[in-house]
Amino acid sequence: MTLVLRGVAKDYGTTRVLEGIDLSMEPGEFVCVVGASGSGKSTLLSLVAGLIPASAGSISLAGAPVTGPGPERGLVFQSGALFPFLTVAENVAFGLRLLPISRADRERRVRWYLGEVGLSSLAGALPRQLSGGQRQRVAIARALACEPAVLLLDEPFGALDVQTKEDMQLFLRQVWRDTGTTVLMVTHDVEEAVLLAQRVLVFACGPGRVAAEVPIDLPAYRALTVKRTSSFLGLRATVEDLVRSHMLTPEREKV
Amino acid sequence: METTPGDDRLRPGRVQFALLATRKVEALMSARTVEPAAPPDEGRRDWEPLPRRSDRPGQLRRRPPGSGASAGKDRSGGGGPSVLARWGLRAASVLVPLTLWAAVSMAGLVDPTFLPSPLAVLEAFAEMLGSGQLLDDTLASLGRVGTGFGLAVLISVPLGVAMGTSAVALALLEPAVGLLRYMPAAAFIPLLIIWLGLGEPSKIAILVLGVVFFNTLMVADAVRRVPGELGQAAATLGARRGEILRKVTWPYALPAVVDAARINAAAAWNFVVVAELIAAESGLGYRIVRAQRFLQTDKIFAVLVVIGIVGLLIDVALRLLRDRLGRWVA
Numbered sequence: 001m002t003l004v005l006r007g008v009a010k011d012y013g014t015t016r017v018l019e020g021i022d023l024s025m026e027p028g029e030f031v032c033v034v035g036a037s038g039s040g041k042s043t044l045l046s047l048v049a050g051l052i053p054a055s056a057g058s059i060s061l062a063g064a065p066v067t068g069p070g071p072e073r074g075l076v077f078q079s080g081a082l083f084p085f086l087t088v089a090e091n092v093a094f095g096l097r098l099l100p101i102s103r104a105d106r107e108r109r110v111r112w113y114l115g116e117v118g119l120s121s122l123a124g125a126l127p128r129q130l131s132g133g134q135r136q137r138v139a140i141a142r143a144l145a146c147e148p149a150v151l152l153l154d155e156p157f158g159a160l161d162v163q164t165k166e167d168m169q170l171f172l173r174q175v176w177r178d179t180g181t182t183v184l185m186v187t188h189d190v191e192e193a194v195l196l197a198q199r200v201l202v203f204a205c206g207p208g209r210v211a212a213e214v215p216i217d218l219p220a221y222r223a224l225t226v227k228r229t230s231s232f233l234g235l236r237a238t239v240e241d242l243v244r245s246h247m248l249t250p251e252r253e254k255v
Numbered sequence: 256m257e258t259t260p261g262d263d264r265l266r267p268g269r270v271q272f273a274l275l276a277t278r279k280v281e282a283l284m285s286a287r288t289v290e291p292a293a294p295p296d297e298g299r300r301d302w303e304p305l306p307r308r309s310d311r312p313g314q315l316r317r318r319p320p321g322s323g324a325s326a327g328k329d330r331s332g333g334g335g336p337s338v339l340a341r342w343g344l345r346a347a348s349v350l351v352p353l354t355l356w357a358a359v360s361m362a363g364l365v366d367p368t369f370l371p372s373p374l375a376v377l378e379a380f381a382e383m384l385g386s387g388q389l390l391d392d393t394l395a396s397l398g399r400v401g402t403g404f405g406l407a408v409l410i411s412v413p414l415g416v417a418m419g420t421s422a423v424a425l426a427l428l429e430p431a432v433g434l435l436r437y438m439p440a441a442a443f444i445p446l447l448i449i450w451l452g453l454g455e456p457s458k459i460a461i462l463v464l465g466v467v468f469f470n471t472l473m474v475a476d477a478v479r480r481v482p483g484e485l486g487q488a489a490a491t492l493g494a495r496r497g498e499i500l501r502k503v504t505w506p507y508a509l510p511a512v513v514d515a516a517r518i519n520a521a522a523a524w525n526f527v528v529v530a531e532l533i534a535a536e537s538g539l540g541y542r543i544v545r546a547q548r549f550l551q552t553d554k555i556f557a558v559l560v561v562i563g564i565v566g567l568l569i570d571v572a573l574r575l576l577r578d579r580l581g582r583w584v585a
Contacts, residue, residue, distance in 0.1 A: 050491075069487070070493060071492055081485055081488040083503060083506075083507075084583050084584070098493050099493070126583045142492065
């Protein structure tokens, strides 16, 4: 199912935070959006998720317009937003419980997703007992269990330490391969975007808009060591320069 | 430029090349070198250094233990009084006033009508217990407070949930509830007697009035504190508004709602004396009023102690319930 945004804009009162967003995603694509803080990246995700209405333009998935939130557009929040009063397994089963499927079917699916994210042994744990990385895995499993056409991630690894982050990045690509879901991820980490995506969209501020698009010509299968290749470094430099040139405040030159 | 996985291995010769390549790329980026030159003058602070305080900062402040869901667990982390010391302090808080009281009474410093001796109180207690009067009174009062408080919960919880989730309900109810909350329930007694007579209904109505508005506001608060993100997450998983309320908002708010009930149950229990001023014929509050008429202060004391203990037991029971329901709270 294709995700199509045409001329999407968003106003908060008299301030236009997003303008003229045109975006089209093919099924199975992995696209990252980068940009400085305040460029409206998170607003974009909220619009696609259907949590807020667009002020102008149209958003459609497989031809059907987006009018509200739904499981076909799964969203992973920066904070995870796990239900603290439910166990890990119950969290993952949440969306499934709303559907008319048998208990056995539901439990089988939950078990598969827990295995996929490597948390089978923690199925009965409560969110407060988990680390940040584990919580994000549960959040991803929970969204994926509803078999979304598009998986939206809002800076999911922002709060993690470097090692966990690298782990999670590889894990996300693996999950993307295994499920074939279309992924749209927002991040402020340029290196992460170049490592994970097939295309990187650079957002500019005031008002937020797509300033540039960088196709990522890296191998289909990437290990962490790809970060040391010259092609990676070149792409990263390109994207970083694009991000910096579209920031709101000029940077200090020498410190 | 496509590279095969084999190219990425870093052999010694390639390290040099990689370093060169990296430096070249960096040079291509806007020059950002770290120079050992002096920093620019703007930005230097031109005032006197801050004074320092004489006492040592950074002393570990000990959090008072025993609040919230951590009640009972040793949360002092080694920084506060030991568990034994704390029990000693608790015992002292009861025994010291008791001993003082006994001493004052035995020394005959006060008229026994004003301050009966602990022994006299104990005797009055034993007498009421033996005659079965104490049990009857306690059950009567518990029944009234139970009914009144139960009714108040049935009214306040739905209203509170509505106020906490719907802006319309909030705008509609908040002014009325806010105003009524400040009207003392005791002042309603004459009205209630006129409306409902002198029987049980008026007593229960007083208990309800004394608690329902406060509880509504506290429940609304508890519901409002549910993080909005959770509702959004549920929506993106396919939940409809009613499902979000039942499966997310309510379970999250439940421990706080039970806590509000705990606080208001105590208030309702305290209120039993006021309620039983309305021509009661049984109950602990009634017993106090009667004893007052005959200046039987020893009886008054005894009943007060019973009221206090029963109140404490109610509090402990609800605390346990809240802890059980709130095991997931971080």
